[in-house]
Amino acid sequence: MKPVWREGNDVELLINGEAFYPAVFEAIRQARQEVLLETFIIFDDDVGQELKSALIEAANNGAHVEVMVDGYGTAEIGDDYLAELASAGVTVHMFDPRPRILGYRTNLFRRLHRKIVVIDGTEAFVGGINFSCDHLAAFGPKTKQDYAVRVRGPIVADIHETSSKLFEQAPGNEARLKVAPPHQQRRSGTASIQLAVRDNDHHKSDIEKEYLKAIRSASRRIVIANAYFYPGYRLLRELRRAARRGVKVTLILQGEPDMPWVRAAGQLLYGYLIKDGIVIHEYCRRPLHGKVALVDSEWSTVGSSNLDPLSLSLNLEANLNIRDAAFNQQLYKHLEELAAAQCQEITHEKAQRGYWWRAPLSYLGYHFTRHFPSLVGFLPAHTPRLKPALPLEAEREGDLTTLELEQEKAQ
Structure with missing residues (x-):
């Protein structure tokens, strides 16, 4: 589907982590049906801890919560962090994970670099801000200057559909929870908004x-x-x-x-x-x-x-x-x-x-x-590979099941 302009949206500019984090964490905590979150980086720092708390609260409130992180950007996430999310029912996927060579991460290209959060199919956050303390002024001289937007209205259905399609590629991720009938969202503002994505399939440019x-x-x-x-x-x-x-x-x-x-x-x-x-x-x-x-x-x-x-x-x-x-x-x-x-x-x-x-x-x-x-086009990344992000012990126990699911999908 080519980028389509949707009328009747509300849009809010969020500058830096000081504006973005309070808004997105509160929205996640208020979720009752579904949270879809894609990001390049989650660090196990104060921001990452607050994100984890919000995701767990949403899951405890009955929301279906799925998270996708990049296998390069979030390669260092700890076992305890993942275990707490898993025990609360939050599913975490790793995008295009690759084995290390001599201790170095190898999936340098074809990254999941987009940052999307969709809440209950009614509001969404899109921008460039990761979940890490280096987007807050208190981090010091290396604090990043960055931006995101919060949107409500018909455009949310496009964002939800795009994010859902990526999550559906995970092995064993069958029927998705559809909380937003396509493009039937009630108008909530005056902005005309278009979602433009880049992938390695139908939206390369x-x-x-x-x-x-x-x-x-x-x-x-x-x-x-x-x-x-x-x-x-x-x-x-x-x-x-x-x-x-x-x-x-x-x-x-x-x-x-x-x-x-x-x-x-x-x-x-x-x-x-x-x-x-x-x-x-x-x-x-x-x-x-x-x-x-x-x-x-x-x-x-x-x-x-x-x-x-x-x-x-x-x-x-x-x-x-x-x-x-x-x-x-x-x-x-x-x-x-x-x-x-x-x-x-x-x-x-x-x-x-x-x-x-x-x-x-x-x-x-x-x-x-x-x-x-x-x-670098020869790198095997045109078809993204998703893998459950599990604590090491759980990953060992689940290796056979994951392999069987991948084989079944390949057939």
């Missing part, structure tokens, strides 16, 4: 295509705040074309990165973009982890997808595209203040420093990156 449509339609302004900015040629070309036709194009990128090599790669593009009038700010207060953008005075997007090869060509991602003037203005005002008070603008002179050695690196690095997804 949906998120990128929606970005391109929005950029091509721009007449006044484009603001992109993205943690890992290294997009394909088409997106770069459309941004430059927009700037040439008089659109004010502003990029807010990492200035205090959690992975310095990513910033270095992105900086190779600065001179190429600035010469066409694109304004680039580096966010310097702390690591930028956000994946948000807006075009003109109505269109916005919030989600998990970076603008880099991993997100646009390999990972499972989810973004919500939003048409709502009030939401657009709220996000614009926030990003404008961020750029003015906590960012450093990159000048043409600064971008040109070291150009003589940056230029060949930029050319080689960019074209390697463009073909990178094809180079």
Whole structure:
């Protein structure tokens, strides 16, 4: 199914863990029918402990609770943590788990990177925030700047359907609890919202295509705040074309990165973009982890997808595209203040420093990156493998049953 716009939704912007965690934990605790949660990372820290408590409370209230985590991002979750969830009836799945080689995790690509929570089929949370303390200011200088949205209305049925389909791929996960008849949700607001996902099946480029449509339609302004900015040629070309036709194009990128090599790669593009009038700010207060953008005075997007090869060509991602003037203005005002008070603008002179050695690196690095997804395409991850995340003792006892279920499914 192609991305479809749904009318009559309510949307709330949640900035950082301070806004996101209280809202999502309270919603989980109030669940009475179903909780579906997908995330890249759960850490066994204070945030992870509060999540566990909320999930257990929902299960004790009679809700059917299922959690899916990435086999790379959440590889270190402890046995005690999983045992408490299992004893309460919470099912935890590991996405695409891989054996370690010499103690190192091996499933580096094709990650479950999207962050989705659906409560009773009536409200959902989508964004880029994981369940870990590094999204809270108290964590310190390495606290991440990030975003999510809470939505109610007809769009929730699309989010629920998308999440359910992934959970149904788990061995033995037969009939799912359907709490939201497709697209029959009562309207609860004025926002038009579209769910865009990226997977390795029928939606390989949906998120990128929606970005391109929005950029091509721009007449006044484009603001992109993205943690890992290294997009394909088409997106770069459309941004430059927009700037040439008089659109004010502003990029807010990492200035205090959690992975310095990513910033270095992105900086190779600065001179190429600035010469066409694109304004680039580096966010310097702390690591930028956000994946948000807006075009003109109505269109916005919030989600998990970076603008880099991993997100646009390999990972499972989810973004919500939003048409709502009030939401657009709220996000614009926030990003404008961020750029003015906590960012450093990159000048043409600064971008040109070291150009003589940056230029060949930029050319080689960019074209390697463009073909990178094809180079790793041989990895066995087009069909995701889901495995129950169990404490070691329970996993040993259940190995035979799991194997039998996988064999049965293969037949």
